[in-house]
Amino acid sequence: MAERVKRAGLRPTRQRVSLARLLFNGDDKHVTAEQLHKEAKDADLPVSLATVYNTLNQFTEVGLLREVVVEPGRSYFDTNIHDHHHFYYQDDGSLQDIPGEQVRLAELPQAPDGTRVDRVDVIVRVRRNG
Template structure:
């Protein structure tokens, strides 16, 4: 399987600069959350981010994680993937790509955008433009 992810620089100063470039003040807790997101090669849920952050510093609340993830989303630092109604994960890879989701194991794998071609879109509501297309291919073992 081909992965789209570019290697993320794990240097904290680079993470701080990345936050600043997106108009985010790099507070201690934001830095910890960003460090977890950008140094792991995984799509993490908010609860997983909280667990990883608090494994290092047990001072971050669930509300802080959710608020920070919302801020990172608004500033386009991460993407939110609704894999199914009960599972939302956050993806630090904002380059165009799609996903393969194993519904049994929960594993989510990046697929290069050019591996999938969208032939056409339905007519969009008047006054709107397409902002992107996110494709999640759900798989399960053959019975």
């Protein structure tokens, strides 16, 4: 993990490497800062919530994570950085990936002058029946 953090252009501090292990060992996942902080505490990693937020934002800036904003003040960090979208379960706040090729957009508006479209994120909000 230290090498992965270093290749991304970040200094592989103990806390960054420890959080990277929690994030990138295993399947892709969506986590909030609070969820990752709890995972770190459960794993006896001494890290503050502020450090978790800073690390998640740094990992996002260098392309190790994608931030998915589901509503104002509520973000998830996604370890799957490839082209895809999300179902957002409003009942419990969980996310599920939708492969990119399953969402088709007929047309995008022209980007404002001096800008370009970087990426398109589609969040389909669903509720479970019953």
